[in-house]
Amino acid sequence: MLKIAVFGAGTWGIALARLLAAHGRDVTVWSAIPAELKALATTRRHPNLPGMELPAAMHYTADIAEACTGRDILVFAVPSPFVRATAKKAAPHIPQGQLIVDVAKGVEDKTLFTMSEVIEDELAKQKRTARVVALSGPTHAEEVARDMPTLIVAASAQEDAAKAVQKAFSTPTFRVYTNDDRRGTELGGAVKNVIALAVGIALGLGYGDNAKAALITRGNAELARLGLAMGCKPETFAGLSGMGDLIVTCTSMHSRNLHAGMLLGRGKTAEEAKAEVGQVVEGINALPAACRLAKKYKVDMPIVQSVDAILHGRLAAGNALAALMGRDLKRE
Known part of the structure; x- marks a missing residue:
């Protein structure tokens, strides 16, 4: 069973976490806000995704070291202004060569880096390397949460990484394509x-x-x-x-x-x-x-x-x- 950690408990992160958990992945959600995690675990609902019930098997943690340990894939789903801080906090605990998926959409104002480039930059500062794949497309969380048909792209110059993400995220209602133009995709x-x-x-x-x-x-x-x-x-x-x-x-x-x-x-x-x-x-x-x-x-x-x-x-x-x-x- 694939073990996946999702960083971020917003609408997109939770919609993806539910999708993955509902299709047999072992999913842990990390957030820097313990009260947010407690509410998700207790109610199995997200306030911005009405009608969606979270699988009982989903896990939650505010410990980023725990979230990074033993995972096949790490998913960055925090809002774009928080991607760098999250990467910096996670970097000491991320194994070399880790497969990372970025679903945050944005360009950092100071550096003009895309979010995948921000993650790579922060990891490099701590002498870490990773295979970072951008996952992007026309994907409103509200529809993914209801298992409505959705198509998306996994983008990376490393074909094996893009294909690994394609396989991990594809379901009967969530079809993943690949391409090698990560910057254009982001x-x-x-x-x-x-x-x-x-x-x-x-x-x-x-x-x-x-x-x-x-x-x-x-x-x-x-x-x-x-x-x-x-x-x-x-x-x-x-x-x-x-x-x-x-x-x-x-x-x-x-x-x-x-x-x-x-x-x-x-x-x-x-x-x-x-x-x-x-x-x-x-x-x-x-x-x-x-x-x-x-x-x-x-x-x-x-x-x-x-x-x-x-x-x-x-x-x-x-x-x-x-x-x-x-x-x-x-x-x-």
Whole structure:
């Protein structure tokens, strides 16, 4: 039986933990918040995943050394701002060559590293090596928790590592593909959240499906331009972790980033929007790094830059689409 530890007891971490435990994996959930673990163990429920019951066989621990010991796979499912701190805390207890799966989506603002690169960087500081695979795609936790059909990508330049994750995570309702473009896969998972904010802003302003479709497709063009400038593969952005993740995040009622964007379009501040959503809004976290990447690689990303201008008060939400529509005419 595969032994898997999941770091993080948020909606995505718990949805994945339940999926794995329900299909015969020995799963332990680690969290830095003991009260959170106690509630999960006692109620076998997660407050943000109504109707989902956790298997009785799942284990819980606040001891990160215990979580790292004797595991076939370690899964990083903490919010992106906490990935580095979690990796630093776990590193002394992680065996050399450990298989690690990152499901957090984001780009670190200070270093411009993807989350897998953050994990590798922190492990290297403590002279640890690992096989780090990014697992990303159009995967709302609410649907995975209900065993609704879901497709996702395990990305790594090490084919054996990607295939090991594919085998470990695949179930009759959770189909895992592999690719070797980890950076492109992670970039799609981070930047799509910013585009979802833009779509939400448009909807909050009362715009319709035409504007939504335009922002999704032109947003994907921005993502692909950035990815190509960073050495990623173009096909990645037409796949599950690119266009697939972008579509679901920009259209789903489950999307926190879409919801936050709608609140921004209705005049809320970023802090007010985050408070009303009540969960992590990764698009707001990813926005500074996305803007810095665009500048570093000299890539034109007008939608991303418009969202940044709105959040920082340089542009009124109601004027943003007019500014985009008024750009110089050009070939698609």
